[in-house]
Amino acid sequence: MRIALDAMGGDHAPAETVAGAIEAIRDDQALSVVLVGNEAALREELKERNCADMGISIQHASQTVEMDESPLSALRRKKDSSIRVAVDLVKSKGADAMVSAGNSGVVMATALYVLGKLPGVxxxxxxxxxxxxxxxxxxxxxxxxxxxxxxxxxxxxxxxxxxxxxxxxxxxxxxxxxxxxxxxxxxxxxxxxxxxxxxxxxxxxxxxxxxxxxxxxxxxxxxxxxxxxxxxxxxxxxxxxxxxxxxxxxxxxxxxxxxxxxxxxxxxxxxxxxxxxxxxxxxxxxLLGISKPCIISHGRSSSKAIKNAIRVAGAFHSKGILDIISKELKEGLSGRKSVVVEK
Amino acid sequence: MRIALDAMGGDHAPAETVAGAIEAIRDDQALSVVLVGNEAALREELKERNCADMGISIQHASQTVEMDESPLSALRRKKDSSIRVAVDLVKSKGADAMVSAGNSGVVMATALYVLGKLPGVxxxxxxxxxxxxxxxxxxxxxxxxxxxxxxxxxxxxxxxxxxxxxxxxxxxxxxxxxxxxxxxxxxxxxxxxxxxxxxxxxxxxxxxxxxxxxxxxxxxxxxxxxxxxxxxxxxxxxxxxxxxxxxxxxxxxxxxxxxxxxxxxxxxxxxxxxxxxxxxxxxxxxLLGISKPCIISHGRSSSKAIKNAIRVAGAFHSKGILDIISKELKEGLSGRKSVVVEK
Known part of the structure; x- marks a missing residue:
């Protein structure tokens, strides 16, 4: 499984995001992470940690979204932000899920705009x-x-x-x-x-x-x-x-x-x-109801928080929860009552 | 100033309500309190505390409202409850303000029904x-x-x-x-x-x-x-x-x-x-916006809470806050901007 991580998002990025990615992969060899953000900065972080060949790759993004930026402004003006590029990666199947500790309103808006809603939601x-x-x-x-x-x-x-x-x-x-x-x-x-x-x-x-x-x-x-x-x-x-x-x-x-x-x-x-x-x-x-697994982390996220978010993003994908939700919204849970909701 | 106290309201009534009334009057000689509730029980409480001649009177009410009773049911079926009689006392000018630690929904509904809203609210x-x-x-x-x-x-x-x-x-x-x-x-x-x-x-x-x-x-x-x-x-x-x-x-x-x-x-x-x-x-x-001062106290009120509620009810009345609110809703505060609100 491949997780796109907004490596520039959060108060302690990129140090804690990169450290979190490394910890996640050490814990679970089945995971790989794409760090999204300023390539030079991320390469430097990886080098400092001697982690060049660990199943971590880098996807450059030239912009970052500020914590107080409005979703509308970010969607319009930051088309190469680390949030946007991470979401785009999931859209293009370059990743199975994404994680960001950045501006949560912007993550939600971008995910909704790029990935759309799960059918029925x-x-x-x-x-x-x-x-x-x-x-x-x-x-x-x-x-x-x-x-x-x-x-x-x-x-x-x-x-x-x-x-x-x-x-x-x-x-x-x-x-x-x-x-x-x-x-x-x-x-x-x-x-x-x-x-x-x-x-x-x-x-x-x-x-x-x-x-x-x-x-x-x-x-x-x-x-x-x-x-x-x-x-x-x-x-x-x-x-x-x-x-x-x-x-x-x-x-x-x-x-x-x-x-x-x-x-x-x-x-x-x-x-x-x-x-x-x-x-x-x-x-x-x-973010429940987006067509692909997206996880937002607290702005104050430590490497441990990022590691756990990556782990959860992986499980979110591998357990196929979105298909289950889609089915249950349509049919209810087999063996239990289903509900038809009129709009 | 005369405060009508729902002496049967609250988890520790009537012991704490009666004790609270006594404490309030000891603190402030300008106050008098009408204890509303079961006359025999209240007389007993006063006797135990040797407070027969302290500016405390009793108004009998044959019913009490339960904490989980609905406002509608109380308004219909408990026309002689301690809450209702206390509110009625304010209405008939037998008291200047009322205090209850009983069912707050019922107090609000009764106050609204009996006393009505302050003009403009x-x-x-x-x-x-x-x-x-x-x-x-x-x-x-x-x-x-x-x-x-x-x-x-x-x-x-x-x-x-x-x-x-x-x-x-x-x-x-x-x-x-x-x-x-x-x-x-x-x-x-x-x-x-x-x-x-x-x-x-x-x-x-x-x-x-x-x-x-x-x-x-x-x-x-x-x-x-x-x-x-x-x-x-x-x-x-x-x-x-x-x-x-x-x-x-x-x-x-x-x-x-x-x-x-x-x-x-x-x-x-x-x-x-x-x-x-x-x-x-x-x-x-x-209860801000009722035409007369009504104070609700927490169901767990101690005598101290009741004493303070009585004190506040007295200040609420003596400072004429309701007239001030009525005026400010209409005209704004003199020297500052007023606002005209269209419905």
């Missing part, structure tokens, strides 16, 4: 992985679609469930609809309609799930529109950081001697906690 | 107070309106700003619109339109604010629709609890001796943190 979604007390869960859409219709949420449920089943190896993922009350009839206009559609689908639907229960691990797949999903993601990041700062302040404010001892304990505990919260463990967020 | 909102690294901020709507129009969000901004100015004593509150990007043009259909309205109003508008920045204290007032607001509130509660559990587990998993010491430090730090997160410090959430 109305709107592709970003599925992000979040930690729970039990393990972790996926949340989708995490920001691709700010205004959704009930059918979109229904399709997010089908796609997220399949991804959870095949990539996260959960036998029968429990799907919840993010809402503001547990009762079936609670929610806004969008979720009340989506509820009915998901209820009639083949997925194991646990109904509405309230915000306070997502982190206790009651659902494996949490469905919401991209506006809500993105806010949940960002609020969680912000609160986790704020809590850590507040607690640290509490400890430091204690009398100096015991404060120092406490601070040490806190540091240790927080390290373990951070590991659990760490997106880099889970290997990035798939 | 399209939709009343629940304004909840949340902690930030700097201090705290108010978030509205926290759940009253699941489907909003731009005009509603605009009015939430005006109402929240006035409340923040007069009750939280912030001279020029910074108002932010909760969204998924900092750029003016980012957001969903609802927030993009609301952005323009708020921008043209008299409030100090800092534009879109992303979820990760609300807890760092960049805004004093955060505006969103009730669906998003309720999810933010619940996700925050859930994550804070989960983080605490995860970190505790980390500490306990360390070797037993140091684990115990660490656990002690953690407990201390967490206590301080919890105090900061504690809604009971801030005195409940006002």
């Amino acid at each position: 109305e709107r592709p979604a970003i599925a992000t992985i979040m930690p729970s007390l039990k393990d972790h869960f996926i949340l989708l859409d995490a920001g691709a679609n700010v205004d959704c219709k009930p059918l979109h949420l229904y399709q997010f449920a089908i796609m997220g469930e399949a991804y959870s089943r095949f990539i996260l190896d959960i036998e029968t993922p429990r799907v919840g609809l993010l809402g503001i009350g547990e009762e079936d009839a609670k929610g806004n206009e969008l979720t009340k309609e989506a509820f009915k559609l998901i209820k009639n689908s083949h997925v194991q639907f646990i109904g509405n799930i309230e915000g306070q229960h997502i982190f206790s691990g009651e659902a494996d797949v949490v469905v919401c529109d991209g506006f809500v999903g993105n806010i949940v993601l960002k609020v969680s990041e912000g609160l986790a950081e704020t809590m850590a700062k507040m607690m640290k302040r509490e400890i430091v404010e204690k009398s100096s001697a015991s404060g120092k001892v406490g601070s040490l304990f806190f540091k240790e505990a927080f390290k373990g906690f951070k590991k659990k919260m760490d997106y880099s463990e889970y290997g990035g967020a798939p | 399209e939709r009343p909102a629940i304004a909840t107070i949340m902690p930030s690294l700097k201090d705290h901020f108010i978030l509205l709507d926290a759940g009253a309106n699941v489907d909003c129009k731009p005009l509603h969000l605009y009015q939430f901004a005006i109402m929240g700003e006035a409340y923040s100015r007069f009750i939280l004593d912030i001279e020029t509150p910074r108002v932010g619109l909760l969204g998924i990007g900092e750029e003016d043009a980012k957001g969903n259909e609802l927030t993009k339109e609301a952005f323009k309205l708020i921008k043209n109003s008299h409030v100090q508008f800092i534009g879109n604010i992303e979820g990760q920045h609300i807890f760092s204290g960049e805004a004093d007032v955060v505006v969103c629709d009730g669906f998003v607001g309720n999810i933010v509130l619940k996700v925050s509660e859930g994550l804070a609890e989960t983080m605490a559990k995860m970190m505790k587990r980390e500490i306990v998993e360390k070797s037993s001796a140091s684990g115990k010491v660490g656990s002690l430090f953690f407990k201390e730090a967490f206590k301080g943190f919890k105090k900061k997160m504690d809604y009971s410090e801030y005195g409940g959430a006002p």
Whole structure:
């Protein structure tokens, strides 16, 4: 399998992207990686690491996309960006899947424009992985679609469930609809309609799930529109950081001697906690509903995050999840109910 | 000032509600409280506390509303509930304001039905107070309106700003619109339109604010629709609890001796943190846009939370905030721009 990696994407590119590619190939000999980006810079990175003949090739791209660039501007003016060239490689079958830690809006727009949607999918979604007390869960859409219709949420449920089943190896993922009350009839206009559609689908639907229960691990797949999903993601990041700062302040404010001892304990505990919260463990967020496997990684991705994203991109391709999703959207899951959705 | 207190509302009623009323009056002799609920039970509570002649009276109500009861059912079948009688007291001018830690949906529906909206207000909102690294901020709507129009969000901004100015004593509150990007043009259909309205109003508008920045204290007032607001509130509660559990587990998993010491430090730090997160410090959430001052308190309210809610209800009335809001919705703030909103 050949993965196209946007080697210029992310805050720590190209050092961490190249290192991640090398780690991925060391872990799995069946993988090969095409580093996409400034050839001279990438060659230099590889040389420093003595990895000239490892199943890593380079595809030059003369441009890079900034993190704050708009999708429209990037699509128009950066036709030779590392994102665009990586996506083009997948289109031309020069690669089976792509990974980028760059501007996620631009990756989504470029993938949609160049590769198109999977047949039957109305709107592709970003599925992000979040930690729970039990393990972790996926949340989708995490920001691709700010205004959704009930059918979109229904399709997010089908796609997220399949991804959870095949990539996260959960036998029968429990799907919840993010809402503001547990009762079936609670929610806004969008979720009340989506509820009915998901209820009639083949997925194991646990109904509405309230915000306070997502982190206790009651659902494996949490469905919401991209506006809500993105806010949940960002609020969680912000609160986790704020809590850590507040607690640290509490400890430091204690009398100096015991404060120092406490601070040490806190540091240790927080390290373990951070590991659990760490997106880099889970290997990035798939763009579900694009016709080919595309994975976006956090802008702060370390080599480990990139390595895991490459691994997931490989599995995404090799397990044929897109065919499965396409089939399940059309027919439901064999042996379970299928649903016909009218638009 | 006379505050009607739903003495049967909340998980710890009537013990904590009665205790809260007593504490409020001890703190502020200008207050008097009408305890609304089962007369015999309340008389017993007062007797136990030797508070027969303290400016506390009792108004009997034969019914109580359950926490999971629907607003419609409560309005129809519980016409003598402690919530309903407390609201009726405000309507008949037997009280200036009301406080309840009971079923918040029922309180909102009853207040809306009995007291009606403040002139000029399209939709009343629940304004909840949340902690930030700097201090705290108010978030509205926290759940009253699941489907909003731009005009509603605009009015939430005006109402929240006035409340923040007069009750939280912030001279020029910074108002932010909760969204998924900092750029003016980012957001969903609802927030993009609301952005323009708020921008043209008299409030100090800092534009879109992303979820990760609300807890760092960049805004004093955060505006969103009730669906998003309720999810933010619940996700925050859930994550804070989960983080605490995860970190505790980390500490306990360390070797037993140091684990115990660490656990002690953690407990201390967490206590301080919890105090900061504690809604009971801030005195409940006002229903902004109802024609009279109504405050809802958390279902888990302690006597301290009730005391603070009573204090805030008194200030809400005595500062004449509702008249101010009504005027500012109509004319803007004198000396600053006003806005004419077409429906």
